[in-house]
Amino acid sequence: MTDPQPSAGLRAVDLHKAFADTRAVDGVSFDVQPGGILALLGPSGCGKSTTLHLIAGLETLDSGSLLWNGQDLSGVAPHTRGFGLMFQDFALFPHMNVTQNIAFGMRMLGQPDDNIRQRVEAMLDLVGLTGFGARAVDELSGGERQRVALARSLAPRPRLLMLDEPLGDLDRALKEGLMLELPDLLDELEQTAIYVTHDQEEAFAVADRVLVLNRGRVEQLDTPEALFRRPASPFVARFLGLDNLIPGRVLREGSGWAAETELGRFPVQAEAEGQITLLIRPDAATLDGEDGPSVLGGVVERSFRGSQIRAVIETTSGQRLTFVFSFWEGFPEVGAQVRVALDPSRAFQVLP
Amino acid sequence: MTQSAAEDRAPTLRARVPWRRHLLWLAPLIFLALFYFYPMASILGLSLSRSPQGLLGGFVTFFTTGRELGVLGFTLWQAGLSTLLTLAIGLPGAYILARYRFRGKDLLRALTGIPFVLPTLVVAAAFNALLGPSGWINTGLMAAFHLPAPPLTVVHSLGAILAAHVFYNTTIVLRMVGDFWSHLDPRLTDAARVLGASRWRALREVGLPLMLPAIATASLLVFLFDFTSFGVILVLGGPRLATLEVEIYNQTVNLFNLPLAAALSIVQLAATLTMTVAYTRLAARVSRPLPLKAQRVTQRLVTGRRSRLVVGIVAGLLLLVLTSPLAALAARSLARLGPQRQAASGPLFTLDYYLHLNQNPQGSLFYVPPTEAIWNSLTYAGATVVLALALGLPAAWRLAYDSGSRLNQWLDPLLMLPLGTSAVTLGFGFIVALDRPPLDLRASPWMVPIGHTLVAFPFVVRSLTPALRSIQPRLRQAAAVLGASPRQVLRHIDLPLVGRAVLVAAAFAFSISLGEFGATSLIARPEHPTVPILIYRFLSRPGTLNFGQAMALSTLLMLVTGGGMLAIEHLRIADVGEF
Numbered sequence A: 001m002t003d004p005q006p007s008a009g010l011r012a013v014d015l016h017k018a019f020a021d022t023r024a025v026d027g028v029s030f031d032v033q034p035g036g037i038l039a040l041l042g043p044s045g046c047g048k049s050t051t052l053h054l055i056a057g058l059e060t061l062d063s064g065s066l067l068w069n070g071q072d073l074s075g076v077a078p079h080t081r082g083f084g085l086m087f088q089d090f091a092l093f094p095h096m097n098v099t100q101n102i103a104f105g106m107r108m109l110g111q112p113d114d115n116i117r118q119r120v121e122a123m124l125d126l127v128g129l130t131g132f133g134a135r136a137v138d139e140l141s142g143g144e145r146q147r148v149a150l151a152r153s154l155a156p157r158p159r160l161l162m163l164d165e166p167l168g169d170l171d172r173a174l175k176e177g178l179m180l181e182l183p184d185l186l187d188e189l190e191q192t193a194i195y196v197t198h199d200q201e202e203a204f205a206v207a208d209r210v211l212v213l214n215r216g217r218v219e220q221l222d223t224p225e226a227l228f229r230r231p232a233s234p235f236v237a238r239f240l241g242l243d244n245l246i247p248g249r250v251l252r253e254g255s256g257w258a259a260e261t262e263l264g265r266f267p268v269q270a271e272a273e274g275q276i277t278l279l280i281r282p283d284a285a286t287l288d289g290e291d292g293p294s295v296l297g298g299v300v301e302r303s304f305r306g307s308q309i310r311a312v313i314e315t316t317s318g319q320r321l322t323f324v325f326s327f328w329e330g331f332p333e334v335g336a337q338v339r340v341a342l343d344p345s346r347a348f349q350v351l352p
Numbered sequence B: 001m002t003q004s005a006a007e008d009r010a011p012t013l014r015a016r017v018p019w020r021r022h023l024l025w026l027a028p029l030i031f032l033a034l035f036y037f038y039p040m041a042s043i044l045g046l047s048l049s050r051s052p053q054g055l056l057g058g059f060v061t062f063f064t065t066g067r068e069l070g071v072l073g074f075t076l077w078q079a080g081l082s083t084l085l086t087l088a089i090g091l092p093g094a095y096i097l098a099r100y101r102f103r104g105k106d107l108l109r110a111l112t113g114i115p116f117v118l119p120t121l122v123v124a125a126a127f128n129a130l131l132g133p134s135g136w137i138n139t140g141l142m143a144a145f146h147l148p149a150p151p152l153t154v155v156h157s158l159g160a161i162l163a164a165h166v167f168y169n170t171t172i173v174l175r176m177v178g179d180f181w182s183h184l185d186p187r188l189t190d191a192a193r194v195l196g197a198s199r200w201r202a203l204r205e206v207g208l209p210l211m212l213p214a215i216a217t218a219s220l221l222v223f224l225f226d227f228t229s230f231g232v233i234l235v236l237g238g239p240r241l242a243t244l245e246v247e248i249y250n251q252t253v254n255l256f257n258l259p260l261a262a263a264l265s266i267v268q269l270a271a272t273l274t275m276t277v278a279y280t281r282l283a284a285r286v287s288r289p290l291p292l293k294a295q296r297v298t299q300r301l302v303t304g305r306r307s308r309l310v311v312g313i314v315a316g317l318l319l320l321v322l323t324s325p326l327a328a329l330a331a332r333s334l335a336r337l338g339p340q341r342q343a344a345s346g347p348l349f350t351l352d353y354y355l356h357l358n359q360n361p362q363g364s365l366f367y368v369p370p371t372e373a374i375w376n377s378l379t380y381a382g383a384t385v386v387l388a389l390a391l392g393l394p395a396a397w398r399l400a401y402d403s404g405s406r407l408n409q410w411l412d413p414l415l416m417l418p419l420g421t422s423a424v425t426l427g428f429g430f431i432v433a434l435d436r437p438p439l440d441l442r443a444s445p446w447m448v449p450i451g452h453t454l455v456a457f458p459f460v461v462r463s464l465t466p467a468l469r470s471i472q473p474r475l476r477q478a479a480a481v482l483g484a485s486p487r488q489v490l491r492h493i494d495l496p497l498v499g500r501a502v503l504v505a506a507a508f509a510f511s512i513s514l515g516e517f518g519a520t521s522l523i524a525r526p527e528h529p530t531v532p533i534l535i536y537r538f539l540s541r542p543g544t545l546n547f548g549q550a551m552a553l554s555t556l557l558m559l560v561t562g563g564g565m566l567a568i569e570h571l572r573i574a575d576v577g578e579f
Helices: A048-056 A098-108 A113-126 A142-154 A172-188 A200-206 A224-229 A234-239 B002-016 B018-048 B057-064 B066-099 B105-117 B120-131 B136-145 B158-182 B186-194 B199-227 B231-236 B244-254 B258-286 B305-332 B339-344 B352-358 B370-401 B406-420 B423-433 B447-470 B473-481 B486-515 B531-540 B544-571
Strands: A010-019 A022-032 A037-041 A063-068 A083-086 A160-164 A193-197 A209-214 A217-222 A245-253 A256-261 A264-268 A274-280 A294-305 A308-315 A320-326 A337-342 A348-351
Touching: A010 A048, A022 A037, A022 A048, A022 A063, A022 A209, A022 A217, A037 A048, A037 A200, A048 A083, A048 A160, A048 A193, A048 B186, A083 A142, A083 B186, A098 A113, A098 A142, A113 A142, A142 A160, A142 A172, A172 A200, A193 A200, A200 A224, A209 A224, A209 A234, A217 A224, A217 A234, A234 A245, A234 A274, A245 A264, A256 A274, A264 A348, A294 A320, B018 B057, B018 B258, B018 B370, B018 B406, B018 B423, B018 B447, B057 B066, B057 B258, B066 B105, B066 B158, B066 B199, B066 B244, B066 B258, B066 B305, B105 B158, B105 B305, B105 B544, B120 B136, B120 B158, B120 B231, B120 B305, B120 B486, B120 B531, B120 B544, B136 B305, B158 B199, B158 B231, B158 B305, B186 B199, B199 B258, B231 B244, B231 B531, B244 B258, B244 B423, B258 B406, B258 B423, B305 B544, B352 B370, B352 B544, B370 B406, B370 B447, B370 B486, B370 B531, B370 B544, B406 B447, B423 B447, B447 B486, B473 B486, B486 B544, B531 B544
Parallel strands: A037 A193, A037 A209, A083 A160, A160 A193
Antiparallel strands: A010 A022, A010 A063, A209 A217, A245 A256, A245 A274, A256 A264, A274 A348, A294 A308, A294 A337, A308 A320
């Protein structure tokens, strides 16, 4: 395997876009390597869709630059960029049937009819809609529309495929099925892609790198595992469902460092003293352990999740912390007082 | 338990009440029978009757004289050309109103709505004020280059007719296409763009096909209005350019060839009814399911040089086309212009034309002072409001509550028939049918308000029905359960909710009556003219004072009807009203 050239693929440098009163995209930079899949993850209104529209050329940049294989895209019209975009609610053309929708992009390229016909059949097979070609768009179910939209954006062989919340409105069962299929499909086609979503599970399942956006700014750009292992900010931690965040102070303690909080003093990895937010990971807790760091509190919520039990503990200082325990530990009922032992090697992380 | 008991009782209630409720249809139907179907049948009878040319004489003349076929040809030609020009101005306008948010947009929208409600005679006068021999442009050129005669002869040409029609009907395109366009998801064309379609190709392949029903409906309506246009062509077309409508008037009033006029009316009626049916069919198709979006999503601010340029040019053009004639009219009514001014060289500004409205300078026996015409118009308009509401309310009530019933499915289009009949045909029908027993109304002062009511009736029904329909029966049931008697329900629930719609309907009836010219020109008695009739008389007489008085009267009428339109826009509840 050879290293791709540094300039291959898409490079976004310091993108800025403001609408009347808001900075929708505020200094966003990233690369997408050929064949790579980047997820843009963030709550609604964080600038994900605007970023896609900038890349597609549907919006113009206020400042910053977009490069494809080192070539500047400014001034290149949307229809000549060779990028595909699958819209949030699909935007299928209601006056065309399934075949006509899928064929549209290839017709625009002026491809011969025979090629188009073959490619449409191939795309229908690919997305599992063989024989659906003559259907009207409004006869399709939500999942079928989603597949047609995918086929339509893949058919002209885009250099870069962008998917804007492609599983957004689908029901849960359908969504989980497609979440497994989609990465396989994109891998198989070696399709370079940018995938926009507000759902972390979706981002982790589909992408090889994840960019977390908040109010138009980049919070973190990492592989899914690194992101989950070391969230870079309280925002990212909270967005990933890591809610045990306590204000505190880092102090030198012997040869190492400790975080001083209202719950006590915990050993941490750090580089300097100062105000921090301490993250206590919910999955690094047990009920047994005799010594080592721990928190005391009463059980206020307890929910059974199959192999896990999720519990909320309220400490004497009134802080609520969420933990996940193994089912086999036999967790006490609501109202009981417990001592939660925390694994010092992985329970604590210092966030700015 | 109680609910099922109520449901058990409901069918018997429903079965017993209808025949009494159907009595509400009585007045509107008798009115239509007497004043629409009877006159139309009389026209048909006359057209089929024996004349000097033999049996079916009118039709024989129509098909054998080149003149009459030429008139039909010209009617179609000018209507087609007017429609194309209206689309050329209206579609870019619809685009900017649909896709952009900008400062002054509400004002632009309101201003562009005014021409549509102006009386035809006011529009004709406005174009005279701008382009006529004593209009701003000609007098300006004469003064600048010391010319002895007006250099431009725009009036009495096809150009003037086309300009007036574009002025009149651009609003229809702006509203019908613009409203539809503003709810069309812009991501559909974005999707086409990303799939490799250029801006124009995306519009052609995706935008236009989706908007085609709306464009076709608007075009058909514009064509229908241009086809039946009367006042504009009578004044601006001059003696040589005649449409079917003008020809019916000429044959009736000037040549007394009633069988030919009747044949022409039947041709006109057949054409307009065909177009009306086509229009309703098409309008029903516009409502086909499309992923419509809120304007919040589809509209964007004007940013960037390109869109600023497009919005600026189109908005400027719209303003120029739609307001310059009106401004010219108002200014012309206050200005002393023309050869007399050079001789007298008095001040440019004058109130003379308004001050003379109450005088009879020549002491002429047949002269009617304009103030008297204003009084006539207001009286007729008041009577029209009363009549149209008295007939329209019961009809709208029945249409709203039994919308599914078979009777209503028959009656609904029947009530709309007068809408598809040209005003001159209606007036001609009155002349033919109502001047001899059993119904001799020749001398009756009710003749004009009845004619106006016929024209206003479909508008009144169309604006009342949706409002009545919007009151859910639940509200009435809730009020009844809370102890309200039927009369209290009517007073506290129905009337407040319908009140605005009644006001809108009344304003429609009032405006229509004030401006009506086609039917009035045939049925009003010469000694009791309305304001539009008097404007026509002033415009067809020579002299600066006559022209100035036509301008002054038109300006007054424009202010009243324009104000009425703004009131309607203001009162109309969002999305209520089926236009």
